[in-house]
Each structure stands twice: as C-alpha cells, then as structure tokens.
Amino acid sequence: RTRTRTRTLRSLSDVELQFHRSFSAVLSDDHFYALHVDRKSSSAFLAAVRRNYSAAANVEILESVSVSWAGVTVVERTLALAQTCLEAFGHWDFFVNLGHEDYPVVGMEEMQAWLGAHPRETNFIKCWPIGRHNFFGQVESHGHRVRQIHVDDFAGDVHDITDVERPKFKEFKFYKALQQIA
Numbered sequence: 001r002t003r004t005r006t007r008t009l010r011s012l013s014d015v016e017l018q019f020h021r022s023f024s025a026v027l028s029d030d031h032f033y034a035l036h037v038d039r040k041s042s043s044a045f046l047a048a049v050r051r052n053y054s055a056a057a058n059v060e061i062l063e064s065v066s067v068s069w070a071g072v073t074v075v076e077r078t079l080a081l082a083q084t085c086l087e088a089f090g091h092w093d094f095f096v097n098l099g100h101e102d103y104p105v106v107g108m109e110e111m112q113a114w115l116g117a118h119p120r121e122t123n124f125i126k127c128w129p130i131g132r133h134n135f136f137g138q139v140e141s142h143g144h145r146v147r148q149i150h151v152d153d154f155a156g157d158v159h160d161i162t163d164v165e166r167p168k169f170k171e172f173k174f175y176k177a178l179q180q181i182a
Contacts, residue, residue: 016048019100023053026098028108030060032089034081039064060088093120 027033035053046064053059062084067073082095086174094115098104104111 015042015045019045019049020052022098022100022103026096026108029058030112031108032060032085033036034060034062034084036077036081036089037060037064038065039066058089060084110162 023033023035033053033056035049037049041064044158049059054061062077062080065073065077065095067077078097081097096111096115106114
C-alpha cells in the first residue's frame with residue numbers, strides 16, 4: 001500500500017513532529033523558553049505541547065490567543081513572550097523569536113557563541129522600504145512600516161538532516177516572516 005502526501009495538507013502528527021523537531025533543535029537546560037500556540041491551532045496540538053513541555057522548569061506556555069497575520073497581535077504576542085521571560089526567568093542576554101516557519105541553521109552552541117561575540121545592544125532585525133504587496137488578492141500598503149521581506153521557498157516537507165555535514169559558518173542572519181517584523 002502506498003502512502004500519498006500533499007504539500008497543502010498535514011496530519012496532526014506531522015504538525016506535532018515538525019514542532020518537536022524545531023523546538024528540540026534549540027531546547028537546552030541553559031536557556032529559557034516561552035511558547036505561544038495560536039488559538040486557531042487545534043486543541044489536540046495545544047494539548048500535545050502542554051503535555052510535552054509544561055513540566056520543564058525552563059519553559060513557560062502562554063495562554064493561547066488568536067494572532068492575525070501582519071497585525072498588531074503579532075507584536076503584542078512578541079512583547080508578551082519577552083515579558084514572560086523577564087518575569088519567569090529574570091535576566092537574559094538575548095531574545096530570539098522563532099516562529100512556526102523557522103528552523104535554526106546552526107546548533108545552539110554555535111548560535112550562543114555567535115550572539116555572545118556581539119554587543120548586548122545589537123538588534124538583528126534588518127529592514128528596507130517596500131510599497132505594496134498582494135496578499136491573496138488583497139493589495140496591502142505598508143508604506144515604510146515594514147522595510148524588508150525575506151522569502152523562504154520551503155516547500156513544507158520535513159527532512160531529517162542531522163547526519164548532513166555542513167561547513168563551519170562565518171555568519172548568519174535571523175530571517176523572519178513579514179508578520180514577525182511588522
């Protein structure tokens with residue numbers, strides 16, 4: 001019997017697996033984490049996140065709220081995540097905001113060393129001017145509110161690449177989707 005997969009639909013187990021792989025790639029006892037699962041996510045997915053991570057001393061799970069793409073709720077949730085980290089864990093040096101579309105390209109030790117080599121006040125969000133863009137037929141104008149968009153052509157397939165050897169990196173940039181820098 002053959003199994004057919006489409007790129008537009010995922011089973012719940014695929015979503016859970018993708019989240020677990022992404023979060024496991026950055027999870028360390030040396031760091032603190034605040035998680036938010038959008039209210040529009042399935043209750044089973046939220047339950048799985050809570051079941052797997054709520055007992056960890058360095059993980060806080062925020063109350064789920066609905067987040068609108070490119071809306072103020074994205075900014076509000078980002079600030080709520082930072083506030084949760086400050087209240088629950090006290091002092092920290094860097095705040096790295098990873099969304100469901102992100103996957104780290106280097107290990108935590110490399111990322112920590114790279115971040116530690118930069119002044120604490122460094123901001124890694126980079127922008128350039130854009131005028132208008134077409135969002136599923138609805139043309140939106142942002143003026144100079146958003147100045148840079150990085151497009152990731154990730155097709156949605158999950159691949160285990162833990163055995164792939166990569167050359168030592170010289171630098172990397174944090175790329176966020178439009179809703180993360182709006």
